[in-house]
Amino acid sequence: MPSNLIPNTKGYDEARANDPRSEESKKKDLISRGDYTPTPVGKLVFVLARAIDPFIQYSILQGAGTGLLHQIGLRTLPPGIPSSTGISALDGLGLSPYRLVLLGMAVGSAVKQGIWAVAVSGEPMNVSNAIAISVFNTVFNSINSYAFIIRATSASLxxxxxxxxxxxxxxxxxxxxxxxxxxxxxxxxxxxxxxxxxxxxxxxxxxxxxxxxxxxxxxxxxxxxxxxxxxxxxxxxxxxxxxxxxxxxxxxxxxxxxxxxxxxxxxxxxxxxxxxxxxxx
Known part of the structure; x- marks a missing residue:
């Protein structure tokens, strides 16, 4: 790996040591305050991991996992009439208008967080944190998607x-x-x-x-x-x-x-x- 892609852990440790807060507060915080050590690998992993999420949500909204849901006695919504927006890229997804909006929310949050990581946030992000934060967001988004397709919990009845x-x-x-x-x-x-x-x-x-x-x-x-x-x-x-x-x-x-x-x-x-x-x- 090129040396310019390896995080400067020394700078990270020094910033943590100079943080005036109590050790308890530092442990509760998800961000290393006052540390601006470049971590391009961690941020790249974060952007890529967040970019995967819309594909996961699309799969769920298309019906992935419905067979298992039916086996455990949960009824799901019918797929609905596919959207007809006049935009081939959107209409080709085959999602109903409501499901298309939910997919758009997944895309919006992924894009926003990707821009934040690359262009806005100056604090470091190591690979493990990048994966953890991405998984956290995908889990919540997936809960939202499954809640929609399950008839008992869906907002669309x-x-x-x-x-x-x-x-x-x-x-x-x-x-x-x-x-x-x-x-x-x-x-x-x-x-x-x-x-x-x-x-x-x-x-x-x-x-x-x-x-x-x-x-x-x-x-x-x-x-x-x-x-x-x-x-x-x-x-x-x-x-x-x-x-x-x-x-x-x-x-x-x-x-x-x-x-x-x-x-x-x-x-x-x-x-x-x-x-x-x-x-x-």
Whole structure:
């Protein structure tokens, strides 16, 4: 392997050692804060692994595994009338309009996360973390897809299209995904300016919530589940991520920011009272 593709583990270890947080917080965090060691192999693995996910979701939405579901007594939805959008690449997939939207959500999340890993995130990502994060996303997406095709849990039990769960879920999905992505790009541009070194970003979407990117992720995850498995599943998944961020992600990052930015972070907290989702928390 070329030497320029081998992660600089020494730099990684030094960054972890200089992290001012407690060891307990470091262990809870999924990101090595303050470390900008290049890890091209890990990020390449992540992009490729996330790119596989839409193919997995397409297979499920086409009916993969339905035979096993039937053997254990679960009924599945009929495939539905294939979409007729006038776009040959989409129509050739043979998916109903509702299933096509769900596939689009899988594609959207994969593309967004791929761009984030390559062009937005400066922190390192080793191969094991890349695989773990990719598997985590694929598992949740697959649950959404199977929840849709199983009649007992599907959000689509009506003949009309579009349906309320699809309309609400689709709107929230787009809102959450764009919120997460735009906020991260805004912060990236701020950090790239050397005049802002050592300062927290408090403008743009971040003026509405101190961890607005986490809020955006929570919203689109819950919306994706809502679109596939209905209102109850959407609420369960959204609550899961909300609680995880509120109890782990936000406190861990808040500790890091307090110790890195000091008074500037205290001022930001006073100006922006919401932590995760504006108007809620």
């Amino acid at each position: 009506e003949s009309d299209f579009p349906q309320p769960a699809l309309l609400v879920g689709g709107a929230l999905y787009v809102t959450g995904l764009l919120t997460e992505f735009i906020s991260e790009v805004q912060r990236k541009r701020f950090k790239m300016d050397t005049k802002n070194k050592g300062k927290p970003y408090t403008g743009g979407l971040w003026s509405f919530a101190r961890h607005i990117n986490y809020g955006g992720y929570t919203i689109w995850r819950g919306a994706y589940a809502l679109t596939g498995g209905g209102w109850i599943m959407g609420a369960i998944v959204g609550t899961f991520f909300f609680v995880d961020f509120a109890r782990r992600g936000v406190p861990v990052l808040n500790e890091y920011c307090e110790k890195r930015y000091g008074e500037d972070w205290d001022k930001f907290k006073k100006q922006t009272k919401y932590r995760l989702i504006p108007g809620i928390y």
